[in-house]
Amino acid sequence: MIEKKRYHVYIGTYTDQSLPGIWQCSYDSRLGTLKSVDRVSGILNPSYLTVDEKHNRLYAVSESAEGRVVAFDIEGGTGKLSYRNTQSTLGGAPCHLTVDHEGKYLFVVNYMGGNVCLFPILSEGNIGNMSDNVRHYSNVEQQGRQEAHPHSAIVDPTNQFVVVSDLGLDKIIIYKLNREEHKLTFNDEVMERSGSGPRHFVFHPFRKYAYVMNELTSTITAFTYNAEQGSLGKIQTVSALPDSFTGESYGADIHVAPNGKFLYASNRGHDSIAVFKIDEESGVLTNVEYTPTNGRTPRNFAIAPDGNFLLVANQDSDSIVSFKIDQHTGRLKQTDNVIQITKPVCIKFGSVIRE
Template sequence: MSTTNTTYVYIGSYADKDDQGIYVYTLDRTTGKLKPISSTSGIGNPSFLIVTPNQKYLYAVSESTEGPGAVAAFAIDPQNKDLTLLNQQSTEGTAPCHLTFDGTRTHLVVVNYSGGNICLYPLDEDGRIKKMTYNVQHQGHSINPDRQEAAHPHSANLAPDGKYIFVPDLGQDKIISYKIDLEAEKLVLQGETTVKAGSGPRHFVFHPERNYAYVINELSSTITAFSYEPEIQTLNEIQTVSALPEGYQGESTAAEILIHPSGKFLYGSNRGHDSIAVFALDSSTGLLTPLQHVSTQGKTPRNFTLTPDGKFLLVANQDGNNLVTFALDQQTGKLSETGEVIDIEHPVCIKVLN
């Protein structure tokens, strides 16, 4: 295999412990074609993944809704990128749904959606997950009786300086920030930002170059833009826009949000409308302008990712049981079909190696 135009892709899914749950593919960075390499079983519902920058280790949540979930560590084979399970730790909460590293890559933060708690784990030098050192329990609710009856933190997002995390809590309509105190191995509350009641903030992203940040609100299908003040770690709302086309009346919830590596475009996924929303991003003001809505060619686009070079967007249609590759025009930000559609049972998360 040529190393000049191919990279590896890991896909997490909903699967039983004994079934294949994490898939490895190669991606041709010229054509967008995907080729299956291997798959791994061993943990139930490995729905969200993260890979170390040195590509030695992969971490996955094991999303259990009937009891405490878990987080698992895998070693990545340097030649064929196969996975070997190293160990697991309990998340002491149900439905772990997201995880991230601290800035030094020595600790892991895991978020439990149903359990409402956030966990901090040191990582061993051999990639194994050590015993949890801190556990923060969120408390609160908001106005939607079905979805906001309790706290539901949905993601942990590392600030550009690597020392703070921002946690959107769908159940409380808040984005709660913590300092990662590595010496004490705990999370220290830094502040809170409230969004419009009933919005349900879900995933969050910082601009790669400017002091702006964006949250996609699951329940209201909106995106809120903030100015970000890194000196005091605060967010100030500057705009909220719909992730759906004007006039759309059907049921839909928003899911993932990403910014193009150039910082010029922002993308969000709609589940129900089953689309990727494309926005122009003005780096001087942080404001968003709608450009395009593209069908994901499948149901429930839970997660999507951009290739590191910004040329392709890959989307996982959880209930469509497929993964679709789109070409991305780097001048306009718009998406176009490549014709590349692969069948995968209940795909949730996609990670493209750098």
């Protein structure tokens, strides 16, 4: 029998500043259901969130022409958000952010600004003044096609390196975090095929593999990861779409199940979750199935901490749909659990709710 736990869950959305933008929900781990608890307004397009569970904090971008990042305290017990402070990201359309594993640094990427920002997090939880601002530039071959568009920043398992996927440059750039000077130092880079558009990146939870979702070609590239050197080695590239599909679709989000056996990726247009089995010895992906998301434009999704359910944010049908995960096959089975939220684009699990 599955042990019942409830979690705080936070939903980022596209919304006007005067309307609720961050939704707080409670999640029932036995049923895979979400229930709305509270909403926070006052932020224009809080489209991406990150939770520092260790310190009970939440950080959100304001994805706008004059980008900002906002800090909140998470109140113990209730899980409600209490505003702390905000900082400019010195660039337009911040679309992703994350904290390091110690909760001391915040990394933000600006899609339109083409820059990667580093903020120290002060002891009380405020976002400190920006300590580094790394700009990406197009090279000669890419000028006229696309400018730099960093789309995600992911901290590696050692907490020493930060992996930035740049959709415009078709590059994955790895920076080393210099904690003494509070700076990002270039370490290595990997080129994806021209026109691929690397978007979101994920590390395997316990093996030396990593994967990137390429938005423009709807492909996934698998890598080996050398944690000592902070470098990637390509293994394979596979399509996230079925061979029979001929329509328009763009890759979005990517996650590995907590058990490390399966990888999931979302397709906007095909409106599906692609499921792959991960070979433990090689990291190679083998397709299992493509599951319709029962909604339009699955921009983001999240796997519950126990790995039993997957929640999909369907941006253009204003819904979050729950799917049961088969632990043996990785296949998804749609449940009847749907919650209506306006333009949901990010789902983040918080701490367990103490009963």
